[in-house]
Amino acid sequence: MERKLKDYNPEYCPVIYSLNKIGDRWKLLVIHYIRKGNLRFGALQNVIPNVSRQTLTNKLRELEADGIINRTVYAEVPPRVEYNLTELGVSLLPIINEMSKWGLKYMRP
């Protein structure tokens, strides 16, 4: 189980709540890349640098449990699974947009 700040924070504040949902580099990257159209497990693995299948799986499960993404299995051969942002997931995009804007502005090579 993931240890969360919530567990021992007396003055629970919104920022901490958000951090507990997405304050994890992997999760933000997953959301970011799903938004960009990388919907399949393999696609995500290719585009996110150095994620192991294991970790990617875990993060996808957590995001699903938090209602941020949907998982759709297509009964095909070979099997196909697609992930999509839920409404809640979409509501996170402004945060990622702000981060993206900041990165663009202040990034130095």
Place this chain on the structure above:
Amino acid sequence: MERKLKDYNPEYCPVIYSLNKIGDRWKLLVIHYIRKGNLRFGALQNVIPNVSRQTLTNKLRELEADGIINRTVYAEVPPRVEYNLTELGVSLLPIINEMSKWGLKYMRP
């Protein structure tokens, strides 16, 4: 040394850059609370749940090295040290604001 996604990411993207600077729950919390007026080391330690001195020290150093906060030492007895956001630090506030807004809207007790 902190292992950064940057080190092994072929397609370097702004979101990842931002993540490398602040994609760490402690750092965001530090920025958040400095903004709220908790400028002293002790104040930060009191207000951030369960940070050890060590960790807080490290994060403050990293933030300082990244030009996000300033450190001012007052030659008093007892000693006093204050941290302030630099211009670069202030430029991060929109991100935190978005996170705060999101938390307020979707937080369930």
Place this chain on the structure above:
DNA sequence: CCGCATCCTGGGAGATACTG
């Protein structure tokens, strides 16, 4: 009060092999 030096531990993450 602030914070460095040490030591130590837990659990996040990688590697690998195996299934439907």
Place this chain on the structure above:
DNA sequence: CAGTATCTCCCAGGATGCGG
């Protein structure tokens, strides 16, 4: 293809004591 199951490793972070 898209996972699960295991095992291992590593280091971020906690605890503690000292020093300016």
